[in-house]
Amino acid sequence: MKDWRFLLLSLLLLSCKQEHDALSGQWIVNSKYYSATYEIFKENDGFDGLVLYYNDGTTRYKHDGSQNYFIFRHLRSEGKKYVDGVSGATSKQGMSKRIEINQIDEDTLEVTSYIVDQSLKEIWTRIAGQNQN
Numbered sequence: 001m002k003d004w005r006f007l008l009l010s011l012l013l014l015s016c017k018q019e020h021d022a023l024s025g026q027w028i029v030n031s032k033y034y035s036a037t038y039e040i041f042k043e044n045d046g047f048d049g050l051v052l053y054y055n056d057g058t059t060r061y062k063h064d065g066s067q068n069y070f071i072f073r074h075l076r077s078e079g080k081k082y083v084d085g086v087s088g089a090t091s092k093q094g095m096s097k098r099i100e101i102n103q104i105d106e107d108t109l110e111v112t113s114y115i116v117d118q119s120l121k122e123i124w125t126r127i128a129g130q131n132q133n
Helices: 002-016
Strands: 025-030 035-043 046-055 060-062 070-078 081-083 099-105 108-115 118-126
Touching (some): 035 070
Antiparallel strands (some): 025 035, 025 118, 035 046, 046 070, 070 081, 081 099, 108 118
């Protein structure tokens, strides 16, 4: 009888477990050429990357809530990587691969964007205190 209760309790706890969302949160780009902070959040069946801050020495932007700028939209999971988001700098037509994100660990992403068929790899680090959803 006790085994039955233990099994039922275990099944109940497993069914209530919230799904782990590895990408959601705020991320800072590790670059010597520019500064940027992005917020990745789940939207419908994909992920969107909202620009919170950007400064490359000539262009400066800080999100104030009046208008949203996205680095990518509609990123989808493909195994352990996330692909085919529509980059804020490209359109859907004519581009096969725009962005790919590989999770290195819980707080580090390797982000590869494709510009004129050339890849650009960056490391993004989760901002401390930003919990995953």
